[in-house]
Amino acid sequence: MLIAPMKTEYLKNTLRDWRHDFHQHPELGFDEHRTSARVVELLTSFGIETHKGVGQTGVVGVLQRGNSTASIALRADMDALPIHEVNEFNYRSSTDGVMHACGHDGHTSMLLGAAKHLAESGDFNGRVVFVFQPNEEHGFGAIAMLNDGLFEQNPVDAVFGMHNIPGMALGEFATRAGPITASESLFEIEINAQGGHAALPHMGVDAIVVGAEVVSALQTIVSRKLNPGLNGVVSVTEFETDGARNVLPGHATLRGDARALTPDINNIIEARMRQIVEGVCMAHGVEGKVSYHTAFPATINDAACAASAVGAAKKLLGNQAVTGACEPKLFSEDFAHMAAAIAGCYVLMGNGTDGGHAQPLHSADYDFNDELLTIGSSYWVELVEQELSATTI
Numbered sequence: 001m002l003i004a005p006m007k008t009e010y011l012k013n014t015l016r017d018w019r020h021d022f023h024q025h026p027e028l029g030f031d032e033h034r035t036s037a038r039v040v041e042l043l044t045s046f047g048i049e050t051h052k053g054v055g056q057t058g059v060v061g062v063l064q065r066g067n068s069t070a071s072i073a074l075r076a077d078m079d080a081l082p083i084h085e086v087n088e089f090n091y092r093s094s095t096d097g098v099m100h101a102c103g104h105d106g107h108t109s110m111l112l113g114a115a116k117h118l119a120e121s122g123d124f125n126g127r128v129v130f131v132f133q134p135n136e137e138h139g140f141g142a143i144a145m146l147n148d149g150l151f152e153q154n155p156v157d158a159v160f161g162m163h164n165i166p167g168m169a170l171g172e173f174a175t176r177a178g179p180i181t182a183s184e185s186l187f188e189i190e191i192n193a194q195g196g197h198a199a200l201p202h203m204g205v206d207a208i209v210v211g212a213e214v215v216s217a218l219q220t221i222v223s224r225k226l227n228p229g230l231n232g233v234v235s236v237t238e239f240e241t242d243g244a245r246n247v248l249p250g251h252a253t254l255r256g257d258a259r260a261l262t263p264d265i266n267n268i269i270e271a272r273m274r275q276i277v278e279g280v281c282m283a284h285g286v287e288g289k290v291s292y293h294t295a296f297p298a299t300i301n302d303a304a305c306a307a308s309a310v311g312a313a314k315k316l317l318g319n320q321a322v323t324g325a326c327e328p329k330l331f332s333e334d335f336a337h338m339a340a341a342i343a344g345c346y347v348l349m350g351n352g353t354d355g356g357h358a359q360p361l362h363s364a365d366y367d368f369n370d371e372l373l374t375i376g377s378s379y380w381v382e383l384v385e386q387e388l389s390a391t392t393i
Contacts, residue, residue, distance in 0.1 A: 003318040008377040015373040020091035022105035026080030029135030032057045046119040055145030059132040066125030073129040073159040076111035077136035103164040106368035113377030126388035142337040159344040161335040168350030173313040174326035175347040177303040179261040184296040184332035193286040195250025207252035233259040296332035305345035312383040
């Protein structure tokens with residue numbers, strides 16, 4: 001399946017050691033102090049210009065070669081999750097309740113491997129900006145780095161990000177032009193009714209009954225209000241009331257999560273949600289209030305960047321392993337903020353189909369596939385050398 005030589009194959013053991021170290025010492029968003037310090041130490045040892053504290057705990061490395069003004073940014077995320085790891089291997093998390101359950105330990109290691117190779121023997125002409133981002137999981141890290149002047153201080157022509165996908169065969173690659181990951185919007189619906197005695201429901205308005213109607217009606221947004229050819233998800237994930245054993249609640253709070261692949265779809269979901277809550281509450285003569293906050297925008301891949309990403313993947317992995325028009329994913333990714341600021345592309349690479357490598361992201365028994373380390377880091381090298389061709393030196 002693999003067509004081109006893995007240019008970072010000689011770093012295989014080094015990459016594995018870095019990844020296991022990061023995995024054993026996971027840190028939550030904006031608390032990646034040890035991880036950040038290690039990244040700074042390694043980039044500096046490679047002879048790469050290094051900037052720390054970008055977006056709190058973010059790190060940026062800058063590598064210039066030749067006389068070209070062309071530039072490219074590569075981004076990896078560094079944070080872990082508040083999950084207790086159940087794996088028993090010797091590099092399992094040493095911090096109770098925190099683990100790398102999304103593969104950011106692998107993403108960081110792959111980008112470090114690419115940085116080391118490119119600094120020592122990269123065949124390119126231009127500038128590479130290595131972006132090690134904090135706090136992706138809560139959606140705050142990319143914005144923090146952008147607000148700290150990431151691209152003003154390090155102008156680039158394009159930015160690329162990568163994520164592993166469990167259950168997708170090792171060595172397979174996928175991306176697409178246009179939307180590739182969804183927005184995530186968090187909503188809260190408050191219903192203020194009239195509580196009372198469970199034996200005398202006619203004397204009040206049961207907030208549970210009103211809330212239940214709202215929950216059912218929300219499901220019609222996707223099934224009846226959106227074009228069937230478009231994607232969206234509306235999920236109520238919490239339903240809280242102030243009711244008791246024989247007390248009908250007068251107050252209910254519904255919370256949930258909505259996903260959309262374009263801003264237009266997200267706007268439709270929000271508008272229809274507000275209409276539904278207003279209508280149901282009006283019918284019962286009670287008050288309803290909606291709070292709707294988009295935490296992650298949709299990630300929109302630039303068409304030219306997607307074509308470049310696919311070209312490098314085909315050269316490295318072969319045509320059969322590359323999907324250049326994959327279905328969009330309904331999970332969210334704060335790389336979206338970077339792709340909105342600069343033309344960009346987010347790509348997916350298979351983590352494997354067996355054992356912990358196939359367990360869902362954010363699972364307590366997930367593990368990043370060490371065999372992907374050389375593939376992913378070699379892909380970054382291939383992309384840089386393709387986009388920053390050395391022929392103009």
